[in-house]
Amino acid sequence: MLNPQLDRRGELIHLLTTEGLPRRHVERLLDAARALAGAGAARGPAAGLPVFLCLPGDAERDRSEFAAASARLGLRAVALDAGAGDALAGTVAGLEPGLLVLRHAASGAAHCAAVHAAPGLRIVNAGDGSHADPLPALALVQAIQDAKQDLTNLAVTLVGDVRHSRVARSAIHAMTTLGVPEVRAAAPRGLLPDSLAQLGARACASLREGLQGADVIIVLPLDVERISGALLPSAREYAQSWGLTPASLADARPDALLLPAGPLTPGIEVDGDVAASLAPAQAQLAGLEQRLREAALDLLAGGAP
Template sequence: MSTRLHHLISLAQLDRACITRLLDRAERMRDASLHGTRKLDLLHGRTVLNLFFEPSTRTRTSFELAARRLGADVVNFDIARSSTNKGETLLDTLHTLEAMHLDAIIVRHRETGTPEFMVRHAMSGVSVINAGDGNHAHPTQGLLDALTIRQHRPDFNNLTVTICGDIRHSRVARSDIHAFTALGVRELRLCGPESLLPEPDDVPQGHFTEDFDAAVEGADVIIMLRLQKERMAATLLPDESAYFERFGLNSERLKRAAPGCLVMHPGPINRGIEIAPDVADGAQSRILEQVGNGVFVRMAVLAEVLGR
């Protein structure tokens, strides 16, 4: 993957060198833009479209900020007022948008494989960036999580990372797993109730466990995931108080982790279900750093796929 990317659909095909290059570029973007206070002009004359078929706060806003800070024009596609509500197919929508001479489409969709479908059927040279598809991938979240960890714990080869929660339905977990594995993390623990863990063939990396206390023991990084209620059958919905009792990260459990363990969460947070409020807002929390890093990672990705 030494060549420049034209699309970003998943981290599964990216090697350590490519991921490191994107993380390095994100840090250069942060410094060059004075932590976002100064606009760069790398993408002047380029047009970026946000095509979000699912709700989003962090991802959509940070992609828009990233594109604008690089000097691009940004169009936010309003699904609620679009012809998709009149029965227009995704393929027709794609070709209609392409006819308006876009340079990049950032797409989020509930159906797994939608960004790849758009790459296969695009008739122009438009770049496609996956902002989350089904439970498949969320590559820029994986990159920003890796960047956040690297800023505090740069040697992945000596890290124990625990991911806990609804891993079965989480596209974030899959992208994190790809990123951390490529970067050489020493130990990756995947924890949750059996019904919310993926099949081993689906996620071959990592050690699976239902024992959260054991999964937290000595961990350098703990990433908590919310329950993906919109993607799971009603039969899989756990009792929230019982779930927090077994799999919630509270201050007592955090004491089992390594000193200075980083606490992370991709958001949105369900306080008191997967994480206690005092931990989410505590000294070891890096949740808001993740949000801030999201802008610089997405600047790096846009510059990679669209930069002249």
């Protein structure tokens, strides 16, 4: 079966997910982002190509950052009406050649957009439901590479709501593709997907088991309002058993890297002391993700007609 984000020659035509993305393309995106970090504005033969931004109304920051990435590359950002994603097939079929940055509440929406896209339209998935969100996931992987260099001897632990986290799923796929030998998931059973083993991670029955000897810890945000009562007794119980504190982090390796996979709430996912230490990592990840936005747009624009 053909990978919908690759053409028949195996070249990248969409960025939909890290699942099944060949290692050479993962590495190419990471290398391109590093190259852009020290480069000036790059305006190549694709200058002026439209970048359609189909993002929900509450994604103003992401809209601004994709627009800034487009401008730096000499591309032309075009904001679509927030409701355009409601008629997705018709929207993508009617767009001119260029790039479409899409965020949609439905899992699989980016794949649907790729199937119905007009010729010459490249899709960048900026998050579809709980399925995939490749760019922030690749930023996490790049931060790990920058700190640890060799990924092939690491134990990486994700703590929190893996079941509903598209970033967690995308990060697991990217890490296993790049050779991370041990990926763990530490959370209450209701917050772990049934397909965890197929994703390439193993479940840990306690936070201590998950953190024991970990080289990297990725903390996932918890949507308390959505899951309380059904999958989680209470935020307080979660914090008591799974919240990160300096004491619990002592079970990890002394040089363990701690990375937030989104905004965290002190007193729930992490205590106040741990939260206060995360600002440098948050700033680093924001910078890496912006370079990856530019890298993805640049690579896909280069292959557009």
